[in-house]
Amino acid sequence: MNAKLNKVLLVINPVSGDTDKTPIIDMITDSLGKETEYSMYTTTGKEDIDKLRKKVKAFRPDRILVVGGDGTIKLAAQVCHDQNVTIGIIPAGSANGLATDLELPQNHEKALTVAMGDQIKSIDALRIRESIGLHICDMGINAELIKNYSDSAVRGHFGYLVNSIPTLWKTESPYRFSIAANGVKREVDAVMVAFANSKKFGTGALVNPNGKIDDGKFEVLIFKELNFFEVLKTLNGNIDMTSDFVEVIQSTEVRVTTEKPVSFQIDGEFYDDIEEITVTILPDYVAIAT
């Protein structure tokens, strides 16, 4: 643990991953010891950014420990970005896509050691309208799936494709996408266009092997076809990046338009059905203990 951290703020999502956070909170507060002053912010699901920002300004923590999933990390990241505080992650969501991607321990005690440590990575983010993405967002079949499952107990990621016969039946994909990147505009028919700041989906499937979360760039992955065989290969992390199945464009800003609204998701949460989106890299957006 980092001895210089005198004040630590715990940001706890009481509902993430459908688990009781009391044992994790007890483990953290026991481990912090008497020398470390700590405070807690429990998310409410409403106006959390403003409330957390106020809390951070008042408490002035040396580090923020996030106990939650990707949505909670994103909330903390938006506040830590302008308040200049490093985030430590205790993975406690349903999918924990970002923690998986950063290869953080899923074990809470080990994760705490890393989260309080002094190895820090400054990661990029994706700017998407008024929001940000830290991980992978996409437009098309995966977002449709997340939309259809967003009210159910099952939370969304690419793996739900195999269990989603109704979505696959109903989908109107492939869609016609117009993609403008690096001064080139192209029209493609695809089932999904993903914007990847990192390497893996929440399933752990490696879909973007060349992705680096701190390189000041992101990858646009154009999934042209999707059949059962390709889905299984993708989930197993055996995607053949040289195949016709996926095309990759690296860029810092991309604009995508469609002829009719197509579902869009950010870091595993459904955003909206949209006809245009501009995704821009935000280099060195936030510092994370890794």
Ligand SMILES: Nc1ncnc2c1ncn2[C@@H]1O[C@H](COP(=O)(O)OP(=O)(O)OP(=O)(O)O)[C@@H](O)[C@H]1O
């Ligand atoms: N007290 C609360 N009551 C209801 N919803 C909440 C509360 N606090 C946060 N939320 C909601 O929790 C969501 C974020 O959850 P988060 O992504 O951290 O966990 P998860 O969905 O279980 O995990 P993952 O994203 O890793 O799959 C946000 O939509 C937020 O509005």
